[in-house]
Amino acid sequence: MSRHLRWSVALGAAALLPLGVLAPVATATSAAPSAARTHAQHELVEVPARAALRDAVDPSECTTTLLDDYIDGLLAEMTDEQFAFLVAHQDVLLAMPTYEALFFGSPDDPDFALDSHARQLTNTYRDLQRFWDIESDDIQLMAMHPDGLLDADRIAATLTLMVQTGELDPMTPAEITEEAETVAAFMQAQGDFYLNPLWTLNAYAFSGEGESDPVIAALPDKLVFGDGILEAYDAIGLGDVGPRVIMAHEFAHHVQYELGTFDSGPSDPAEATRRTELMADAMASYYATHKKGLALNRKRVADALLSFYTVGDCQFASPGHHGTPLQRERAADWGADLAAAARPRSMVLPAETVVELFDAALPGIVSGS
Numbered sequence: 001m002s003r004h005l006r007w008s009v010a011l012g013a014a015a016l017l018p019l020g021v022l023a024p025v026a027t028a029t030s031a032a033p034s035a036a037r038t039h040a041q042h043e044l045v046e047v048p049a050r051a052a053l054r055d056a057v058d059p060s061e062c063t064t065t066l067l068d069d070y071i072d073g074l075l076a077e078m079t080d081e082q083f084a085f086l087v088a089h090q091d092v093l094l095a096m097p098t099y100e101a102l103f104f105g106s107p108d109d110p111d112f113a114l115d116s117h118a119r120q121l122t123n124t125y126r127d128l129q130r131f132w133d134i135e136s137d138d139i140q141l142m143a144m145h146p147d148g149l150l151d152a153d154r155i156a157a158t159l160t161l162m163v164q165t166g167e168l169d170p171m172t173p174a175e176i177t178e179e180a181e182t183v184a185a186f187m188q189a190q191g192d193f194y195l196n197p198l199w200t201l202n203a204y205a206f207s208g209e210g211e212s213d214p215v216i217a218a219l220p221d222k223l224v225f226g227d228g229i230l231e232a233y234d235a236i237g238l239g240d241v242g243p244r245v246i247m248a249h250e251f252a253h254h255v256q257y258e259l260g261t262f263d264s265g266p267s268d269p270a271e272a273t274r275r276t277e278l279m280a281d282a283m284a285s286y287y288a289t290h291k292k293g294l295a296l297n298r299k300r301v302a303d304a305l306l307s308f309y310t311v312g313d314c315q316f317a318s319p320g321h322h323g324t325p326l327q328r329e330r331a332a333d334w335g336a337d338l339a340a341a342a343r344p345r346s347m348v349l350p351a352e353t354v355v356e357l358f359d360a361a362l363p364g365i366v367s368g369s
């Protein structure tokens with residue numbers, strides 16, 4: 001069913017080859033649009049694992065990161081049968097938990113309750129709400145788990161809305177049912193394969209504000225954390241800072257939504273995304289190193305930021321471009337410098353001021369001069 005997925009076109013025929021093509025040297029690249037809905041071109045939310053799979057099949061020369069190596073390991077551990085199934089049903093396996101949480105997730109529903117790192121995430125979320133002077137009570141914090149992949153009805157309900165909102169190319173109800181039953185049956189027969197972190201290796205901020213599609217516009221603001229991304233951070237030794245720093249980055253996107261920052265940037269989509277992503281890194285670093293924030297070590301914060309979404313680094317013209325690793329490092333440094341310069345040390349700047357200061361610094365962060 002991969003033909004139903006827009007982005008799968010980029011995979012090309014090579015994607016249909018079995019596991020043997022999967023080189024362990026696979027490195028980071030991505031054309032995936034940004035998590036920021038207001039400038040996303042084709043996707044409501046970004047699914048980093050898509051880029052990882054695409055890249056595993058067709059490696060680029062960009063440098064690899066901790067998280068990319070981890071993903072390559074997950075792909076390499078699959079049996080030939082599992083990998084072939086993943087390639088053929090990637091739209092469901094990689095995107096269904098992300099979109100199910102987006103369309104149906106609720107903090108009151110046990111199916112979306114935070115489990116791994118729950119206290120850490122809840123505390124950081126409350127802390128961020130206090131730190132930034134924006135309206136944030138209405139943002140729903142929740143988890144995404146892979147269990148829905150065992151359930152044909154849940155898969156079908158999610159696919160139906162993905163098709164309806166244009167996230168997937170058209171499928172008939174019969175095709176959706178068939179695909180949902182095929183995936184659920186395979187996952188049920190494959191032991192703990194449904195627990196593979198790849199299916200939920202994602203964290204995102206969503207706001208439906210300004211959306212023309214009524215289904216999407218009606219969705220509440222969300223902050224969603226997948227089990228897989230949390231497991232990945234534990235595995236690469238960033239379980240302590242990683243989830244909190246990524247939440248700070250995602251929360252920064254909500255600050256941007258609230259302030260209308262997405263509407264005031266460059267008109268070129270790639271430049272606009274680079275600006276808001278580097279700004280989110282800078283705001284995350286400001287919060288994470290600030291005395292009134294997490295007061296974390298700036299190097300650990302930068303490492304955590306650069307491990308996530310460094311995909312896209314070599315595709316400068318892509319609307320999903322998040323900035324090069326050097327630019328992202330400079331953005332994180334800028335945020336840490338701003339926090340260190342606070343006088344008194346506990347003084348937190350209004351979000352709007354941070355945005356203005358960042359915009360003034362952006363040319364230097366981009367060029368390095």
Ligand SMILES: [Zn+2]
Binds near residue numbers: 036249
């Ligand atoms: Zn982002």
